[in-house]
Amino acid sequence: MQQLKDEKFYARDVYGKTLVELGKIDPNLVVLDADLSGSTRTSFFAREFPERFINFGVAEQNMMAHAAGLASCGKIVFVSTFAMFASARALDQVRNTIIYNKFNVKIVATHGGITVGEDGASHQALEDINFFRAIPYITIINPSDAWEARDAIIAAHKTPGPFYIRLGRSKIATIPNKPEFKIGKGFIIEEGNDLAIIANGIMVNEALAARKLLKDQGVSAAVVNMPTVKPIDSELIVDLAKKYRRLLVCEEHQITGGLYSAVCEVTSLRFPVLVHPVGVDNKFGQSGSPEELVKFYGLSSSSIAEKAQQLLRQKN
Amino acid sequence: MSSNKILYLEKQAQTIRQRIISMLAKAKSGHPGGSLSSTDIMACLFFEVMNHSPEKKDSPDRDRFHLSKGHCCPALYAALSLAGYFPEEELGKLRKLGALLQGHPDRRTPGVEVASGSLGQGLSVASGMAIAGKIDKLDYRVYCIMGDGEIQEGNIWEAAMSAAHFKLDNLCAILDYNRFQIDGRTEDIMNLEPLLNKWEAFGWHVIQCDGHNIGELLESFEEAKTVKQKPCIIIAHTVKGKGVSFMEHVVDFHGRAPSLDEEIVALKELKNISEK
Numbered sequence: 001m002q003q004l005k006d007e008k009f010y011a012r013d014v015y016g017k018t019l020v021e022l023g024k025i026d027p028n029l030v031v032l033d034a035d036l037s038g039s040t041r042t043s044f045f046a047r048e049f050p051e052r053f054i055n056f057g058v059a060e061q062n063m064m065a066h067a068a069g070l071a072s073c074g075k076i077v078f079v080s081t082f083a084m085f086a087s088a089r090a091l092d093q094v095r096n097t098i099i100y101n102k103f104n105v106k107i108v109a110t111h112g113g114i115t116v117g118e119d120g121a122s123h124q125a126l127e128d129i130n131f132f133r134a135i136p137y138i139t140i141i142n143p144s145d146a147w148e149a150r151d152a153i154i155a156a157h158k159t160p161g162p163f164y165i166r167l168g169r170s171k172i173a174t175i176p177n178k179p180e181f182k183i184g185k186g187f188i189i190e191e192g193n194d195l196a197i198i199a200n201g202i203m204v205n206e207a208l209a210a211r212k213l214l215k216d217q218g219v220s221a222a223v224v225n226m227p228t229v230k231p232i233d234s235e236l237i238v239d240l241a242k243k244y245r246r247l248l249v250c251e252e253h254q255i256t257g258g259l260y261s262a263v264c265e266v267t268s269l270r271f272p273v274l275v276h277p278v279g280v281d282n283k284f285g286q287s288g289s290p291e292e293l294v295k296f297y298g299l300s301s302s303s304i305a306e307k308a309q310q311l312l313r314q315k316n
Numbered sequence: 317m318s319s320n321k322i323l324y325l326e327k328q329a330q331t332i333r334q335r336i337i338s339m340l341a342k343a344k345s346g347h348p349g350g351s352l353s354s355t356d357i358m359a360c361l362f363f364e365v366m367n368h369s370p371e372k373k374d375s376p377d378r379d380r381f382h383l384s385k386g387h388c389c390p391a392l393y394a395a396l397s398l399a400g401y402f403p404e405e406e407l408g409k410l411r412k413l414g415a416l417l418q419g420h421p422d423r424r425t426p427g428v429e430v431a432s433g434s435l436g437q438g439l440s441v442a443s444g445m446a447i448a449g450k451i452d453k454l455d456y457r458v459y460c461i462m463g464d465g466e467i468q469e470g471n472i473w474e475a476a477m478s479a480a481h482f483k484l485d486n487l488c489a490i491l492d493y494n495r496f497q498i499d500g501r502t503e504d505i506m507n508l509e510p511l512l513n514k515w516e517a518f519g520w521h522v523i524q525c526d527g528h529n530i531g532e533l534l535e536s537f538e539e540a541k542t543v544k545q546k547p548c549i550i551i552a553h554t555v556k557g558k559g560v561s562f563m564e565h566v567v568d569f570h571g572r573a574p575s576l577d578e579e580i581v582a583l584k585e586l587k588n589i590s591e592k
Contacts, residue, residue: 062474069444
């Protein structure tokens with residue numbers, strides 16, 4: 001744990017720097033923001049390439065529809081704002097004008113999830129993955145650390161079509177021993193015997209901590225990182241269902257419509273087993289420090305360990 | 317303005333009107349009113365003003381067209397078929413399962429740059445195309461037809477603000493001001509006036525014209541090309557259902573297709589006008 005705590009980075013810092021690197025090799029790359037470039041770190045790109053950076057002011061719908069227009073002329077467009085506004089505010093523009101046209105637009109939203117903290121419920125996007133997941137064609141990635149965010153951004157740039165990449169506001173721990181990132185693939189980080197914990201975003205680190213707590217309680221849990229929510233890694237989920245028979249799915253999102261739903265959709269169709277959720281249970285967020293909120297909404301490592309024990313007690 | 321050119325465009329417009337009526341009667345649903353009001357604008361754009369052709373539909377320097385009021389795609393489809401983007405027979409399959417011509421514009425149709433249908437987004441889309449042209453230092457122009465009811469959407473005014481801020485003089489919007497929307501008259505449902513002042517206040521160069529007078533439309537497009545450092549909007553005063561007596565100013569024909577009997581009468585009227 002000590003090593004994990006020491007290595008924390010802002011995924012959005014890495015995003016900003018990665019955009020600059022991509023901007024140097026790809027003159028076709030254009031970046032859009034809606035008055036949040038300092039927070040999303042697209043300001044790094046704006047400084048280097050002012051002619052390819054467009055700030056729309058506080059107008060997310062306008063920005064998203066512009067992204068479609070630019071993409072129709074062959075641009076690779078990265079669009080950033082907070083996850084709340086990228087999803088809910090401009091959903092029609094994203095659905096009908098970006099995704100339906102299969103345009104090369106990469107929505108990289110920051111400030112996803114409850115760990116936005118003190119700004120409170122209006123800024124804590126807990127439904128964003130749900131909004132996008134029901135729409136065909138889009139690839140949805142919730143990276144588990146800053147380096148996976150970097151890999152996802154580079155992969156999205158290389159891969160045609162619309163993407164939603166969700167980053168957080170707070171610093172995020174680096175996950176050790178992570179296999180190489182691939183779009184649409186989950187990765188087993190730790191093997192186990194009794195159940196598999198599937199997680200993404202900040203919840204991977206919580207799941208690893210929960211694994212240690214469970215080990216002290218005599219339970220052996222596998223931990224699986226599932227950064228791509230869509231398309232979901234069905235093969236891996238079926239393998240995990242067959243091997244462990246009990247799956248616990250952890251996400252910094254409403255239980256409805258996100259990773260938990262995606263996993264259940266696979267198991268119920270292909271190999272029904274017990275699948276339990278760790279997520280925000282039909283509630284809005286509120287102000288507080290990220291650490292306090294993670295505990296309050298039942299997303300901490302101890303909550304995960306508790307839910308794991310409940311899952312193991314439940315009869316099949 | 318040569319009278320031959322005007323006569324040619326009037327004939328193209330008349331053919332577009334005939335095709336609108338026939339395809340909608342066959343489809344048994346769709347939006348004749350606003351298609352007919354935008355027809356003369358469409359004829360000017362596709363057969364005189366715009367630099368485009370089916371052969372260069374992927375050419376980076378082609379002029380761009382975007383139909384923000386997507387429900388009036390029968391006018392666009394008629395113009396595209398007449399310009400040779402796809403065979404005329406496709407019009408008969410409008411709105412049918414698997415058709416090239418969807419109920420609202422779709423990129424599967426040659427000549428359609430970006431899908432539309434959800435109102436209020438098209439000016440932003442067109443503005444995005446205009447910005448791409450500026451970035452790439454290409455001198456193409458972007459044309460965007462909007463409906464009047466449509467500009468009740470807030471997104472339009474976001475785009476109005478940003479296009480002026482970005483000084484997009486390669487962007488020309490055309491407002492098909494037929495004064496009707498699906499629930500009734502715009503002045504009753506949600507007043508748009510004073511329109512000229514609104515667009516001017518947002519920083520646009522505003523031109524007003526009779527949207528059924530080919531000469532006035534062509535002059536307006538010429539004037540728009542001369543404007544520097546500002547986007548331009550042509551407020552085209554039009555008649556909903558233009559060209560078919562029983563459809564003109566009739567709100568019911570916003571979203572109702574003509575019956576087969578009505579088609580016969582409408583086509584007869586449209587033929588008579590072209591023979592004059």
